[in-house]
Amino acid sequence: MGKRHDYFDDYTNAATIKRISEHCSPMNQLLLELIHQYEGRFKVSFSISGSALEQLELHSPESIKSFQELAKTGCVEFLAETYYHTLASLSDTDEFENQVKQHVQKMQELFGQTPTVLRNSSLIYSDEIGERVARMGFKGMLTDGAKHVLGWKSPNFLYTNAINPKLKLLLKNARLSDDITLHFADKTWSEWPLTAEKYADWLQGSTAKSEIVNLFMNYETFGEYLSADSGIFDFMRYLPQELFARDEFEFLTPSEVIQKHQPIAPLHIPYPISWVDEERDITSWLGNELQTEAFEELYKIQAKVKSLDSKSLKKDYERLQASEHFYYMRTKLFTNNEVRRNVSPYESPYEAFINYMNVLSDFTCQVEEALKEQNTKSRKNDTHPQKGNK
């Protein structure tokens, strides 16, 4: 504390992003081929955080190029999110709005698109968050559609926010998404091996009386969690063909869904949900006292940071908000599928908390000092012209 202020492990970040981009680049290539092959009938949508994009720009510029190429086809939509994949939507500060704006700017810069649909970190959503998103002018938002969240409702329709019906909601079809992300390579699964044909049959069967199926997946699924030899790329290559053969399917991006389909009902979500854990709640980030203390301390200094001129301190502040810092402090028992998804660099939640809090206290000291300096400077600037007037 108090000596060096390089809070972030650049070396590990670089290694991780390189590994991920290498594993995922075949998927980019495949998507591009499919788009060309089906002449615009095959579509996908991406939500990529500003932090990931920054890392890619630094360590894997060829990945950026490949995403740009996808963007140019007109069949790929980019969604908005918080720039550093943060939990800002759960704080009552205006950090959330700022960070989304920053991310929209990044989408315009890199891909020439202005997102109209937002995907919050880990699909975190509540009525209140949806209302904030609507006020920012977005037309739609993505969230989770797990059975115990929806009750009898089906995720396979378009819904609206309970406060502001202008905001449409697209819900993840958890079962069909998980069949790929969690079960595809699981040889103990009764349905293994999963072929494109079988999967297309399931889609057809489960969607007989519904309008849309939202398959939301972590992009690392393709090539990173599921390696090439699991057969995932062949599966993806033949899936569009199987679906088009059934004649009742079309691919749409989220904004196209919103234009084309009518919402059937408002959806009431008074308490925040997410796509994480069986519970689909936010207790993985804000479930224990360590996490709440860290979260409170973090947002206590928001107003001060906002009044700073220093761009680098502001950036550090936003990076300190990244949701994974809180995830590493979780004391909930791990279930199988989370283990591979979120590998913590810490050996225990306690170490994660100690490290985070010590960084945060150090950062807070820096903010105080910078503020003091700024105030003395502005006082000097104020006094000079007064002297001149006399």
Added chain:
Amino acid sequence: MSIRVLMFGWEFPPHIAGGLGTACYGLTKGLANHDIQILFVMPKAGGDEDQSAVRIINASDVEMLEHIPGQNIRWENVNFMEISSNLVPYMTPDVFEKAVQESICTKENTDKISFTNKYQFSGKYGTNLMEEVARYAMIAGTIASQQQFDIIHAHDWLTYTAGVVAKQISGKPLVIHVHATEFDRSGENVNQQVYDIERFGMENADRVITVSNLTRNIVINRYGINPAKVITVHNAVDFQPGNSGKEERPLKEKIVTFLGRITYQKGPEYFIEAAYKVLKKYPNVRFVMAGSGDMLGKSIRRVAQLKMATRFHFTGFLKGDDVQRMFRYSDVYVMPSVSEPFGISPLEAMRTGVPSIISKQSGVAEVLKHSIKVDYWDVDALADAIYALLSYPALSKVVGEAGQEEVNNLKWDNAAIKIKHIYEEVIHNN
């Protein structure tokens, strides 16, 4: 059918100098709950040991084997002569006599080499340790020839030879239990005699039980023992209710405690250096080093040198209620051991709800989730952890409460079940 165990130990409550007695006590109680009969042999039993779970034989009350007619021939099968040359004489009658003559000539230890048939064991770690080890082994032979049992279980190097002798006399299988190795006690300055006895015991045992994977690796790598016969059974802690009561504290500052022998193995210097770093950021705290040992003087000098003697206190050796009181006064418990085969003391601290920081180089780190773990040499990380536990109430609350619950679930019963399985397997293969 219940299993009968002939168990060799060196100490048993209330007469304990370290964790071995505590562990033997918890373990035998756990085993007794699982229909296992234990005959526990220890030198110099005081007569006031808790015999509810085990029958204790005072090795001092057992007549030596040489004087039992018709038994002499079996000694020829006993092959543990390599312990030390001056111990060899005691193993066969004629060499024994020769040694006695020599002793009389040099007038050394005449009181020790008694011509009565009973040998008075001191029951403590002393200057004649090797001699006592050998004597104990002879007594073991006598007991092994007189008692009925299915398996032999020997705790730590002092009793390994006894275990091997008992095995060779009786033909029953031997399990040895490694609570510590010479490398833990002495770092790299290993006493060759002790090392040899340890390896001799391990090689002759049918199974070697280690108190942690850390110790298991040492047994495999440093002693060259076949990994297939080395099994880890972690220690546990006895739940004693009423320990977590709040008590009026003598000082209003928070207290950070080190409790243990002040020796190389326990890493006291890292505690001192970390205290110095913490005091710079968090002056309103006191550090306590409880215990004694060969590094006490050096530690006091270092504390004085760092000019923090008004904030850093030495209590000397604590026992019984004083230990419990020290835990109740503490806000943070630190065990920065350089090498700790297991380490029961953090469990005792956590039982009273005190959050603990333990070194990654301890066996107990393998079983605890709700403790903060640091490398013993990483003084910065240790200082960070102490500072955090002092400064962030949420952290000390969560670690303290979760740790207390976790420790209360570490039951000797579970360790006993594992050991029972080992017994069954070994007896079956015999």
